[in-house]
Amino acid sequence: MxxxxxxxxxxxxxxxxxxxxxxxxxxxxAESNAAAAILYGDANGDGNVDSLDLAALKSYLLGRGTLASMEAADTNVDAAVDSIDLANLKKFLLGQISLPVRTYDKIAALTFDDGPDTQLTPLVLDKLDKYKVPATFMMIGQKVNDSTKPVIDRIIRSGCEIGNHSWGYSSMTGMSAADIRKSVSDTNAAIQRYSGTTPKFFRAPNLAINNTMLSAIDLTFVNGVTCNDWIQSTTAQERANLIINGARDGAIFLMHDVQPLPHPTPEALDIIIPTLQKQGYEFVTLSQLFERKGVKLSPTDDKAYTYVP
Missing domain, CATH: 1.20.5 (Single alpha-helices involved in coiled-coils or other helix-helix interfaces)
Known part of the structure; x- marks a missing residue:
């Protein structure tokens, strides 16, 4: 014993x-990071983001309740919980945005040339949808037809814009004014027919512009920060680096949704978009870029924009 x-x-x-x-x-x-992570929108602290959080946030804003986590309820990370956070939570529950919604201090426009294409354009759209950002697609008129209409419909549904990239991508610097106008007007007509929208912007084939084109085309000319994505050997990282290094407030980024394979521009977007968002950039369409910069569209402009001041 x-x-x-x-x-x-x-x-x-x-x-x-x-x-x-x-x-x-x-x-x-991993455990430490998990403990420190904030589930934005989880106002009631139950580990889920749902209608119960919306009710809890409403009650708090009306002075009728408390919140389990002020940090989680601060959906735009501005150190205040207010009606903006309530609106963000509603949009999140409708699948319209992701959380948190950060306040951006710079804007830029993603643009994609040479489409539409039924196989390649959706690869770019998948990335835009993934990050919930819009872009502007500069289309070749002869590619806008019955076969590509489903892709065009998806572009419009995604909140993107369509611009004019000429009828057949032939160099226009040797064309007469009449031929230039026909190329642009035929492309406009096709875009209007299949998308229901009217282009406001023109990008010249190969970015080659002369005075005849400036006089004949009644659209705003845009160029852009390029990334050599017409060269098949350029990697996704190399393409991303060129865009990121050329970024500044008001930038227009020129990429391609359609090029011969291999064409890793969609993969480059997985680097470009989150990197620039972390640097304070918001992505907008060309129309939104000019509007928010207060630059009026004028058919008499004698320049092509790469940056909108």
Missing amino acids: YSLKNILGIFLVIMLVVACTFVQTPMTN
Whole structure:
């Protein structure tokens, strides 16, 4: 039979072993990050973001309740919980935005040339939908037809814009004014027929512009920061680096949704979009870019924009 002294000794040994086990098993990085993570929108602290959080946030704003986490309820990360956060939460529950919604201090426009194409254009649209950002697609008129209408419909549904990139991508610097006007007007007509929208912007084939074109085309000319994505050997990272290094407030980025394979521009967007968002950029369409910069569209402009001041 064990004495009380022996029992106490055994108990102390067990306690020391247990204590050492806890000391020697520190929290992993993943566990630490998980503990520190904020589930934006989870106003009631139940680990989910749903209509119950919307009700809790409404109640708080009416002065009738408290919130489990002010940080989680601050959906735009501006150190205040207000009606803007309520509106953001509603949009999130409708699938219109992701959380958090950060306040941006710079804007830029993604643009894509040489489509539409039933196989390649959707790869770019998938990335835009993933990050919930719009873009402007500069289309070749002869590619706008019955076969590409489903892609065009998706572009419009996604909140994107369509611009004019000429009828057949032939160099226009050697054309007569009449031929230039026909190329542009035929492309406009096709875009209007299949998208229900009227282009406001023109990008010249190969960015080659002369005075005849400036006089004949009644659209705003745009160029852009390029990334050599017409060169098949250019990697996604190289393309992304060129865009990111050329970024500044008001930038227009010129990429291609359609080029011969391999064409890793869609993969480059997985680098470009989150990187520039972290740097404070919001992505907008060309029309939104000019409107928010306060630059009026004028058919008499004698320049092509790469940056909108």
